[in-house]
Amino acid sequence: MKxxxxxxxxxxxxxxxxxxxxxxxxxxxxxxxILENIAPYKEIIAEWSPNEKVAFEAAFGASIAGARSLxxxxxxxxxxxxxxxxxxxxxGVNGGMxxxxxxxxxxxxxxxxxxxxxxAKHAKVAMLEPSNSQEAKDMVKKALEISEKYDTLVMxxxxxxxxxxxxxxxxxxxxxxxxxPYVKNLQKxxxxxxxxxxxxxxxxxxxxxxEEFSNETELNYIEWNDRKIGVISxxxxxxxxxxxxGRNASYLKLGFTYPLPSDMxxxxxxxxxxxxxxxELEPYIEEHVKALGIECIGKERIPNIWELNPxxxxxxxxxxxxxxxxxxKSVVVNRPPTLCAGCPHxxxxxELGRRKxxxxxxxxxxxxxxxxDPLNAMDTTICMGASISVGHGAKKVLDRYNKNMRVVSVxxxxxxxHTGINSLMxxxxxxxxxxxxxxDNRVTGMTGHQDNPGTGYTLQGEMTEMVDIPSIVRALGIxxxxxxxxxxxxxxxxxxxxxxxxxxPSVIITRYPCALKKLSEFDKKEFEPLKxxxxxxxxxxxxxxxCVNTGCPAIQFIKSERKSRIDKVQCVGCNLCVQVCPVNxxxxxxE
Amino acid sequence: MRETKSILLVxxxxxxxxxxxxxxxDGLVEAGYDVKMSEIHGMSQRGGSVSTQVRYGDKVYSPVxxxxxxxxxxxxxxxxxxxxxxxxxxxxxxxxxxxKIPSAPILMxxxxxxxxxxxxIKKKAKTHVLDAAKIAMELGNIKAMNIVLLGALVKAxxxxxxxxxxxIRNNVKDKFVxxxxxxFHAGMDAVELAEx
Numbered sequence: 069m070k071x072x073x074x075x076x077x078x079x080x081x082x083x084x085x086x087x088x089x090x091x092x093x094x095x096x097x098x099x100x101x102i103l104e105n106i107a108p109y110k111e112i113i114a115e116w117s118p119n120e121k122v123a124f125e126a127a128f129g130a131s132i133a134g135a136r137s138l139x140x141x142x143x144x145x146x147x148x149x150x151x152x153x154x155x156x157x158x159x160g161v162n163g164g165m166x167x168x169x170x171x172x173x174x175x176x177x178x179x180x181x182x183x184x185x186x187x188a189k190h191a192k193v194a195m196l197e198p199s200n201s202q203e204a205k206d207m208v209k210k211a212l213e214i215s216e217k218y219d220t221l222v223m224x225x226x227x228x229x230x231x232x233x234x235x236x237x238x239x240x241x242x243x244x245x246x247x248x249p250y251v252k253n254l255q256k257x258x259x260x261x262x263x264x265x266x267x268x269x270x271x272x273x274x275x276x277x278x279e280e281f282s283n284e285t286e287l288n289y290i291e292w293n294d295r296k297i298g299v300i301s302x303x304x305x306x307x308x309x310x311x312x313x314g315r316n317a318s319y320l321k322l323g324f325t326y327p328l329p330s331d332m333x334x335x336x337x338x339x340x341x342x343x344x345x346x347x348e349l350e351p352y353i354e355e356h357v358k359a360l361g362i363e364c365i366g367k368e369r370i371p372n373i374w375e376l377n378p379x380x381x382x383x384x385x386x387x388x389x390x391x392x393x394x395x396x397k398s399v400v401v402n403r404p405p406t407l408c409a410g411c412p413h414x415x416x417x418x419e420l421g422r423r424k425x426x427x428x429x430x431x432x433x434x435x436x437x438x439x440x441d442p443l444n445a446m447d448t449t450i451c452m453g454a455s456i457s458v459g460h461g462a463k464k465v466l467d468r469y470n471k472n473m474r475v476v477s478v479x480x481x482x483x484x485x486h487t488g489i490n491s492l493m494x495x496x497x498x499x500x501x502x503x504x505x506x507x508d509n510r511v512t513g514m515t516g517h518q519d520n521p522g523t524g525y526t527l528q529g530e531m532t533e534m535v536d537i538p539s540i541v542r543a544l545g546i547x548x549x550x551x552x553x554x555x556x557x558x559x560x561x562x563x564x565x566x567x568x569x570x571x572x573p574s575v576i577i578t579r580y581p582c583a584l585k586k587l588s589e590f591d592k593k594e595f596e597p598l599k600x601x602x603x604x605x606x607x608x609x610x611x612x613x614x615c616v617n618t619g620c621p622a623i624q625f626i627k628s629e630r631k632s633r634i635d636k637v638q639c640v641g642c643n644l645c646v647q648v649c650p651v652n653x654x655x656x657x658x659e
Numbered sequence: 660m661r662e663t664k665s666i667l668l669v670x671x672x673x674x675x676x677x678x679x680x681x682x683x684x685d686g687l688v689e690a691g692y693d694v695k696m697s698e699i700h701g702m703s704q705r706g707g708s709v710s711t712q713v714r715y716g717d718k719v720y721s722p723v724x725x726x727x728x729x730x731x732x733x734x735x736x737x738x739x740x741x742x743x744x745x746x747x748x749x750x751x752x753x754x755x756x757x758x759k760i761p762s763a764p765i766l767m768x769x770x771x772x773x774x775x776x777x778x779x780i781k782k783k784a785k786t787h788v789l790d791a792a793k794i795a796m797e798l799g800n801i802k803a804m805n806i807v808l809l810g811a812l813v814k815a816x817x818x819x820x821x822x823x824x825x826x827i828r829n830n831v832k833d834k835f836v837x838x839x840x841x842x843f844h845a846g847m848d849a850v851e852l853a854e855x
Contacts, residue, residue, distance in 0.1 A: 235693075236688065390728060393744055402770075406706045613767075
């Protein structure tokens, strides 16, 4: 039976069919749905980890214990997990282990567009690159077999368009695989310097065998057509190239891309007149081809920024622009993403944005939108957990050189668990007087409502201990801690007044569920759901735009009337606008 | 050999473009086509501009299309049609919902919603206009707007031979099947059949 699946769904199915026993991940676009789709399989232990390093290590531990395991993360997550990743490259595995890494060419939902293929080369770990969902499924199984046969970690590199595109996949059965026996082996897993020294020798021997495999495996294959043009490609770029060149070119399609098949590349190049290397982002394959002394056309024509598509490839290689409709696009107004109606972050940024002479260091999540117009309440967003540590470093220097400026660091609940805790420890240890705000909306919001250590539930729906943020914060040594309801502007204002006066670091926790969250049993006990709608009395409205400047998508300023209006379909009755209106023109109806 | 066709569905996060694309893809698979569909998740869903691409034929390679490569552009919101018009082939068609959702700069009165968007599009491409919101509301649920547009797309694309009711049944909850099937037919009735 064939099913239309996304690449991520196909990876999950592949893990199931290949007998995977353990899988772990931290959510991150475009990789999130891999673990979400593994979770329903009761045969597999599936977990959300607090961060990618933990996910990798947990999966690695399962492999050492003899299980087939999988870890999944987005490209920047591998930066966090890089430490164990490199060492696992040395040790090899017991049960097969596959690390799925999802790059985001085009930065649909990321802070950079790094090409993670260089990580495989850097850590000397075998790498596979699927082009579509069927390959994604098949390659998980293949990766585990390679992992066990060659005693190596295998990285499977995906990209947004492989993860989030659907194509037909043949559905099979699960093949149960027995746990391999665990045998204590210090020469393999006890990576003290003397052991590691020997492991490096073994790693180089393993790479030679893997290169032989790369030249023989069906994962790398040639499709002969016209031999005037030869195209080497991998991943989704192969599908684009196939669309552009059709049968007018021959293809060397690479599915196993570290180590690259040098012999195969030489043989293919010899048979064709002109050689193109078509790949998204960096010239990873091209550099290897050129290092072999083979001439080819690649990144001198094809962009190494943003994602590709058939039209971009055709235009960049042949200079022929595809005909399009000519019209004035300048009248089209931007449609940036916004915080949802009723978002508990809105009032927080509205109030914080009113404070003068403040550096606001932000973090990664929905609340990153607090830096956008009209809230404009953020100076930096760098990477997961950086809000607090960047704020710390900035504040130390500002204080030493007598620059009178307060620093407020803003981080979400899940991001605090991810890497914020270490940063807050730094604040206490190295004594900076910053105000850390933890926006606890009771869920991992941006990636689509995943549970986290603070929600009281696991990925597979079991109830678990709820990690308590105020207790962590106090245990780290923060003496001044307040929890407020962010739907109440006065509570926010008082908390800021209090914190700004302190000469020691403080933490303000805002605690209210995401407006879109389906409330859990725990939430229902703690929070009253919002009711009613807000309404503007146009006779009282003075057109001051304060309500509009909260950035609520339910409120529109009508220019012709010079008054605001609320869209009742969108309003969820959070009452923020009622609180900011200076003339009491807004009231709640239908409660 | 059936040539690969490309459909681009665009709208605003939360309008149900993904469900419409899913039903569309399932129907095309049942009809024996090779199908690829691509969508973008994450940040853009927070009220931002969204797009889904569906490609079908005997053998489809690329899941995405570039500028000037779309056979039919289905826009769930008027201004979004203009944003993505450059992706249409000059001889392609547009199905556009006569429905406006102001974006953030417009809500804040920092920009104006462009004037006569539909008129502009009509001058540039063969266009089917329908008020899917009104049709859906008359059927009792504005949320069925996406399926009204799906019906219009199917008619405009000449894909009426496929068992769409089955595809709808397979993708929506039981209690919403009836209204969605009605919405689908109402959408079909709202546009003329494509010329062969």
